[in-house]
Structures are given as C-alpha cells and as structure tokens.
Amino acid sequence: MAFEYAPAPESRAVVDIAPSYGLFIDGEFTEAADGKVFKTVSPSTEEVLSEVAQAGEADVDRAVRAARKAFATWSALPGSERAKYLFRIARIIQERSRELAVLETLDNGKPIKETRDADLPLVAAHFFYYAGWADKLDHAGFGRRTTNGHSGANPRPLGVAGQVIPWNFPLLMLAWKIAPALATGNTVVLKPAETTPLSALFFADVCRQAGLPKGVVNILPGYGDAGAALVAHPDVNKVAFTGSTAVGKEIARTVAGTSKKLTLELGGKGANIVFDDAPIDQAVEGIVTGIFFNQGQVCCAGSRLLVQESVHDELLDALKRRLGTLRLGDPLDKNTDIGAINSAEQLARITALADRGEAEGAERWSPACELPTSGYWFAPTLFTNVTQAHTIARDEIFGPVLSVLTFRTPDEAVAKANNTQYGLSAGIWTEKGSRILAVAGKLRAGVIWSNTFNKFDPTSPFGGYKESGFGREGGRHGLEAYLDV
Amino acid sequence: MSEKSEKTEPRLSVFKTYKLYVGGKFPRSESGRVYEVTDSKGNWLANAPQSSRKDARDAVVAARKAFGGWSGATAYNRGQILYRVAEMLEGRKAQFVREVADAEGLSKSRAAEQVDATIDRWVWYAGWTDKIAQVTGGANPVAGPFFNLSSPEPTGVVAVLAPQESSFLGLVSVVAPVIATGNTAVVVASEKAPLPALSLGEVLATSDVPGGVVNVLSGRTAEIAAPLAAHQDVNAIDLAGADEALAKELEIAAADNLKRVLRPQPVDDWTATPGTERMTAFLETKTVWHPTGSLGASGSSY
Numbered sequence: 001m002a003f004e005y006a007p008a009p010e011s012r013a014v015v016d017i018a019p020s021y022g023l024f025i026d027g028e029f030t031e032a033a034d035g036k037v038f039k040t041v042s043p044s045t046e047e048v049l050s051e052v053a054q055a056g057e058a059d060v061d062r063a064v065r066a067a068r069k070a071f072a073t074w075s076a077l078p079g080s081e082r083a084k085y086l087f088r089i090a091r092i093i094q095e096r097s098r099e100l101a102v103l104e105t106l107d108n109g110k111p112i113k114e115t116r117d118a119d120l121p122l123v124a125a126h127f128f129y130y131a132g133w134a135d136k137l138d139h140a141g142f143g144r145r146t147t148n149g150h151s152g153a154n155p156r157p158l159g160v161a162g163q164v165i166p167w168n169f170p171l172l173m174l175a176w177k178i179a180p181a182l183a184t185g186n187t188v189v190l191k192p193a194e195t196t197p198l199s200a201l202f203f204a205d206v207c208r209q210a211g212l213p214k215g216v217v218n219i220l221p222g223y224g225d226a227g228a229a230l231v232a233h234p235d236v237n238k239v240a241f242t243g244s245t246a247v248g249k250e251i252a253r254t255v256a257g258t259s260k261k262l263t264l265e266l267g268g269k270g271a272n273i274v275f276d277d278a279p280i281d282q283a284v285e286g287i288v289t290g291i292f293f294n295q296g297q298v299c300c301a302g303s304r305l306l307v308q309e310s311v312h313d314e315l316l317d318a319l320k321r322r323l324g325t326l327r328l329g330d331p332l333d334k335n336t337d338i339g340a341i342n343s344a345e346q347l348a349r350i351t352a353l354a355d356r357g358e359a360e361g362a363e364r365w366s367p368a369c370e371l372p373t374s375g376y377w378f379a380p381t382l383f384t385n386v387t388q389a390h391t392i393a394r395d396e397i398f399g400p401v402l403s404v405l406t407f408r409t410p411d412e413a414v415a416k417a418n419n420t421q422y423g424l425s426a427g428i429w430t431e432k433g434s435r436i437l438a439v440a441g442k443l444r445a446g447v448i449w450s451n452t453f454n455k456f457d458p459t460s461p462f463g464g465y466k467e468s469g470f471g472r473e474g475g476r477h478g479l480e481a482y483l484d485v
Numbered sequence: 486m487s488e489k490s491e492k493t494e495p496r497l498s499v500f501k502t503y504k505l506y507v508g509g510k511f512p513r514s515e516s517g518r519v520y521e522v523t524d525s526k527g528n529w530l531a532n533a534p535q536s537s538r539k540d541a542r543d544a545v546v547a548a549r550k551a552f553g554g555w556s557g558a559t560a561y562n563r564g565q566i567l568y569r570v571a572e573m574l575e576g577r578k579a580q581f582v583r584e585v586a587d588a589e590g591l592s593k594s595r596a597a598e599q600v601d602a603t604i605d606r607w608v609w610y611a612g613w614t615d616k617i618a619q620v621t622g623g624a625n626p627v628a629g630p631f632f633n634l635s636s637p638e639p640t641g642v643v644a645v646l647a648p649q650e651s652s653f654l655g656l657v658s659v660v661a662p663v664i665a666t667g668n669t670a671v672v673v674a675s676e677k678a679p680l681p682a683l684s685l686g687e688v689l690a691t692s693d694v695p696g697g698v699v700n701v702l703s704g705r706t707a708e709i710a711a712p713l714a715a716h717q718d719v720n721a722i723d724l725a726g727a728d729e730a731l732a733k734e735l736e737i738a739a740a741d742n743l744k745r746v747l748r749p750q751p752v753d754d755w756t757a758t759p760g761t762e763r764m765t766a767f768l769e770t771k772t773v774w775h776p777t778g779s780l781g782a783s784g785s786s787y
Contacts, residue, residue: 252740257733
C-alpha cells in the first residue's frame with residue numbers, strides 16, 4: 001500500500017536561464033569562432049532550456065592562450081591570495097545554492113532532493129577545502145626538506161589544465177577539477193558535457209562575482225571534438241578527464257610521448273557485497289543508494305549486488321518491497337526519488353543493455369511504476385539469476401539497473417567482486433569487523449564503503465584501480481595531480 | 486717433470502653461462518637465442534640470452550603468481566628481505582665491481598663506488614617498506630560520522646625497463662622501489678650491459694626474495710618491451726630504459742588496459758638520494774569508509 005503525496009515542486013522562479021549563452025573565455029562571454037550553437041534540453045520534459053555556443057578547435061586555442069596568459073600572474077600570486085578567491089567562490093556557491101540546485105535539476109534531470117542535499121553542499125565544501133590548501137602546499141608532503149636545514153624543491157603548479165567533465169554530476173565534477181587546479185596555481189580550460197552545459201556557465205558568473213582574474217577559468221561548452229582538441233592542444237600541461245573508459249584510453253594514447261600529466265576517473269562495475277549477518281534493512285537502504293542514486297548514472301555505483309546465498313531470498317524480498325516505494329517523476333518535486341535519464345542516447349544504451357540481460361537469460365523485475373509521457377525515463381530494474389558471464393554483470397550500464405549474483409564464502413565474494421576490468425568502488429555489509437577489514441584489504445578498488453555506500457567528502461581521496469583510471473581526486477592526494485612532483 | 490710444467494700453464498677459468506631469472510629459476514631463452522655482450526672496448530664478455538615475446542609472457546605469469554604472497558607479506562618482512570639482498574651483495578662485491586667495470590668502461594675504483602652506492606640503495610629502500618604507508622596514507626577528517634582511512638597498495642605487476650647506461654646502480658634504483666611496496670617486477674636489463682642484472686638474479690635467489698617477485702630478462706629492449714606494454718595482465722610500466730620514440734610507442738600500447746606509466750625521467754646522477762616518486766608511481770590509494778556510530782547520544786548513526 002503506497003501513500004499518495006500531493007505534488008511538492010521546488011519553484012523554478014529562483015533561477016533565470018537566458019535564452020542563449022556564449023563560451024566563457026578570458027573573462028568574457030563570446031560566440032564560437034564558427035558561430036555554431038547547440039540546444040540544451042531538460043531531460044524530464046524535453047523542453048529546450050537554452051541555446052549554447054559550441055566550442056570548436058579555434059575556440060579551444062583561444063581559451064588555452066587566455067589561460068596561459070593568466071597563468072603567469074595567477075601562479076605568482078601568494079597562496080594566501082589564491083586561497084581567498086577560492087573561499088569567495090565557496091561562499092558565493094553556498095549563497096546561490098538553491099538557484100544552482102534547481103538549475104542542475106532542470107539541465108540534468110536528477111531529483112532536486114539530490115542536487116539540494118548532495119551535489120551543491122559537496123560543491124561548496126570542495127572549494128572551501130581546497131581554498132585552505134593554497135597557502136599550505138609546502139606542508140603537503142610533496143617537497144623534501146633535508147635534515148641539514150636546506151629545503152628541497154617546493155611543489156610548483158604545472159601550467160594550463162585542460163579538463164573534460166561528464167554530465168552525471170556537472171557542477172560537482174567541475175568543482176573536483178577546478179578547485180585543486182586553482183589552489184595549486186594552475187589555470188584551467190574546462191569543457192562541460194554537451195547535455196549539461198548550464199551549471200558550468202553559471203559558475204562562470206560565480207567567478208565574475210568573486211572577482212577572479214580573467215583567463216584563470218575558461219569554460220567551453222561543446223561536444224567530444226572540442227574535448228579532443230583540448231586534450232591534444234600542445235600548450236596544455238595537464239589533462240584531467242572524468243568519463244567513459246573508452247574515451248579515457250583514447251586520451252591516454254593522445255598524451256603518450258608528451259610531458260602532459262594525466263589523471264583519469266573512468267567507469268566502474270562496483271560490487272556491493274552483503275553477508276548473511278548484515279543488518280538487512282540497512283543493507284537494503286545501502287543497495288538502493290548504491291544503484292538508484294542519480295538514476296544509477298554514477299561511475300562508482302554498486303551495480304553488482306553480491307549476496308550470500310543463505311540470505312538471498314530474504315534480502316530480495318525486502319529490496320523489492322523497498323523499490324516499490326520509490327517515487328519516480330518530476331525531478332523538481334521534493335518527494336521524487338528517481339528522476340529522468342540524462343539523454344535519449346543514454347536511455348537507449350540502458351534499454352539495450354537491459355534487453356540484452358533478458359536475452360541472455362537473466363530474470364528481470366521492476367516495481368509497478370508509471371513513466372511520464374515526455375522526457376527520458378527508465379524504471380528501477382533488477383536482474384536475478386545473473387552469472388559472471390552475463391553482459392549485465394560485466395559492462396557498465398550507467399543506469400538504474402542492478403545485477404544480483406550470489407556467493408557462499410568470503411573468498412568467493414572477493415573473487416567475484418574482483419572479476420572485472422574495473423576497480424573503482426565496492427561495498428561490504430556485515431556486522432563482523434574483522435571480516436570487513438579482511439575483505440576490504442582484498443578488494444581491488446579505490447573506494448570501499450563498509451556498512452554504507454556512495455559517501456563523498458572533499459577530504460577523502462577518490463579514484464580507481466585498473467581500468468577505472470588513475471590518480472586521485474579529493475584530499476591531500478588530489479593536489480598531486482596538479483603539482484610538478 | 487710433467488707436473489712441474491703443468492703448474493706454469495695459466496689456469497683456464499670457468500666461464501659463467503648467463504641465464505635469465507624467471508619465477509625463481511634460471512632458464513635460457515625459450516627461443517634458444519643468445520647475443521654477444523662485449524665490454525666497452527669491444528672484447529667478448531659473454532653470450533647473454535636474447536629473450537623472446539614468450540619469455541616476457543612467462544615472466545609476467547611468474548610475477549602475477551608471486552604478487553599475492555609478496556604484497557601480502559608484512560612490510561617489516563619485506564624490509565628484512567630487501568636488507569638481506571644488501572647483505573648478499575656485500576659478499577659478492579668483487580664480482581659486481583668486475584662486471585660493472587667491464588660493462589661501463591670504468592676503473593676498478595669507480596666501479597667499486599657504483600657498487601657501494603648500489604648496495605646502499607638497497608638498504609635505503611629496505612628501510613622504506615614499513616614507512617611509505619604512513620607518509621602517503623592516513624585518516625581523512627570527513628564531515629560526517631565516519632571513520633575514513635586512505636592506504637597505499639601496490640598496483641600489481643610492473644614491467645621495468647632498466648636504464649641503458651647505468652647497468653647496476655641505475656638498475657637497482659628502478660627495481661628496488663617497485664618491489665619495496667609489494668609490487669612484483671618483470672625487469673628488462675640494459676641491452677648492451679645486461680650482465681650485472683643477470684648476476685643480480687643470482688643474488689635475489691639467495692636472499693629470501695620469493696621466486697617471481699623479480700624476473701630478469703636480457704635481450705633487445707624494444708622486442709621484449711612491446712609485448713610487456715601490451716600485456717593485459719601487466720598493471721604498470723617504467724619506461725626508464727626506453728628512448729623517446731620507443732617510450733611513446735609503448736605508452737600508446739600501455740593505454741589499452743590503462744597501465745600506470747612512468748615516463749623516462751632525466752637522471753643526471755644516479756648516486757643522488759632519490760625521492761619517493763619511484764615508489765608512489767606504482768601505488769594505488771584505497772580509501773575505506775565505515776560509520777562510527779555514536780555512543781551516549783540518542784539514537785545511532787548506524
């Protein structure tokens with residue numbers, strides 16, 4: 001029996017989206033050199049939100065020049081001054097967080113509950129955290145101070161950072177890229193994803209309000225070709241990319257043989273392991289958070305549920321009951337749990353992979369769930385009777401689709417969890433502390449959540465093993481990617 | 486009479502057959518090939534095995550097999566074993582001085598300096614095994630009721646192209662940091678001066694270093710490196726011994742499974758005390774979260 005809720009939409013009035021936006025280069029909004037534009041739509045309604053200039057190779061070159069010019073003065077600023085700019089940015093984001101949350105929900109399709117309570121607070125926190133590092137880099141442990149009193153080389157910024165970010169957490173991924181880059185004295189050219197350019201363009205306005213020197217941050221909305229041009233630009237010193245493993249490999253090939261420093265945060269196929277002594281209700285909440293947070297469009301999603309055979313039926317019953325209570329619909333509604341899929345293209349990919357799961361013999365289940373008639377939607381879905389050979393147990397789906405596998409012993413759980421090209425995240429659910437530590441030690445993944453899932457914090461390093469990429473974002477570790485060390 | 490005349494004849498020395506070191510054993514190249522190794526004046530020193538693609542693959546299998554045990558050993562234990570390597574080298578110093586002198590065209594005293602520095606380098610890294618985690622890891626003060634800890638872990642099997650010029654000090658300076666943290670290594674020795682590397686295998690074999698932790702191949706660097714860079718079960722590659730063109734080619738091949746790549750670093754002086762970079766280049770950071778719960782407060786966060 002489900003409760004009916006009255007609609008409780010967050011007001012759109014708090015955000016004012018202009019009919020068109022330019023590229024943000026050298027402190028100015030400007031048209032693309034070839035005059036190209038593209039439309040960005042709201043995935044929940046397919047309504048056109050704005051028309052945005054589309055960066056091409058010439059624009060990339062202009063932006064990199066602007067960033068190079070700005071680098072000389074920005075990197076020469078005392079760290080304490082750079083810190084204050086970043087603190088300003090953090091505070092302005094806090095002030096404008098409701099506006100940015102609504103904007104993000106409109107452009108991305110994710111529920112307001114998430115943008116308001118997760119994305120935006122984390123964005124502000126990330127800037128606040130790295131602001132404090134800007135004048136403390138000599139203490140970050142990267143330089144060497146010799147025992148005879150001579151100082152070793154203190155860490156230096158790299159120069160111009162080319163950054164390409166995905167559409168699943170547009171503003172948060174921007175923060176993960178820009179905050180450490182600026183704190184360490186680099187300047188940036190950032191390309192947001194083509195389906196979610198707006199929050200990055202609003203961030204340009206935040207930079208204006210903060211009085212950030214022109215050219216320090218340049219924003220180039222565009223498609224993959226602009227990203228490729230940015231990564232390949234000879235005057236870029238640092239490349240940071242978050243996105244698919246296939247594109248990550250292409251970028252690694254592009255920067256081969258150059259002196260560009262590279263960090264990659266790529267795909268995942270996280271295992272969420274539930275042992276028979278786990279608190280079932282809490283595990284169910286963790287499983288739901290793990291795979292249905294942001295419609296499962298999360299690189300560190302717990303997309304493989306590994307459940308100990310003896311509690312399989314009990315857990316699945318509880319999980320299905322819980323999925324029946326998830327509310328899918330208007331992302332701006334404060335009661336919405338599941339929002340829209342980000343694009344028609346992504347919806348097609350999820351649909352194709354789910355169909356493949358069925359075709360390969362796994363058993364498909366979704367709660368009764370009415371999908372809106374316009375926009376891109378996919379019902380929460382789980383597959384049982386999944387084996388390790390199934391495509392849905394191997395490929396990243398990047399959608400609200402959970403593959404359920406079983407195991408008998410901890411060794412088997414570890415072997416199955418590690419049986420993937422990826423190594424980004426994993427979850428462990430058990431009441432036994434020694435088992436958590438033993439299993440966490442054996443999992444080949446960069447982030448292990450035990451008795452919790454999908455927790456993020458600016459102080460906590462995040463990144464993958466194996467083909468989930470390399471380098472870490474967040475924490476002291478996150479500085480290394482932007483320093484010549 | 487005849488006894489006396491025999492005594493005046495110089496004794497014919499026993500040559501050593503230089504062999505590969507793979508999985509704790511000393512095989513010849515499966516290809517049956519050898520190549521001529523000469524000293525800096527062009528005099529014949531030995532026939533070294535010319536490793537093939539298959540030898541490279543076998544070495545990767547051996548390194549993978551050894552990874553669980555070596556990475557699972559305590560840091561203290563790894564430190565003791567690396568220190569043991571230094572002890573064994575000390576006893577074999579004369580041999581390495583001769584080999585390094587021949588290989589690099591150095592005087593005996595200059596070669597001895599190189600060997601001394603090499604032994605000291607093992608000692609330096611032996612001391613790092615149980616310290617690097619505290620330098621690169623630690624607790625993270627997250628804004629929530631969670632215990633949050635980041636720890637370094639070895640990345641796995643690392644292919645190491647040893648420097649071409651510094652046949653022993655350079656070699657050890659790139660191998661020791663890789664294994665100190667728990668990785669296992671497939672080492673491609675200096676192409677023209679492989680003998681110190683092949684002899685090092687004999688030292689490792691008698692130093693309690695488990696078989697497969699270090700595997701040493703000699704031969705043509707480009708020929709052996711290509712299959713290693715493309716190998717799907719190699720996690721990382723150190724390109725120290727590759728020239729610019731080869732390094733680029735190998736880095737492109739390494740992208741297929743996103744190997745961690747350490748590009749060739751300019752090294753003016755191998756005797757200078759290294760930093761930690763050669764260790765951190767082959768470390769992953771694992772971050773583990775757990776709720777802390779709350780005692781004494783109403784309700785629980787877990």
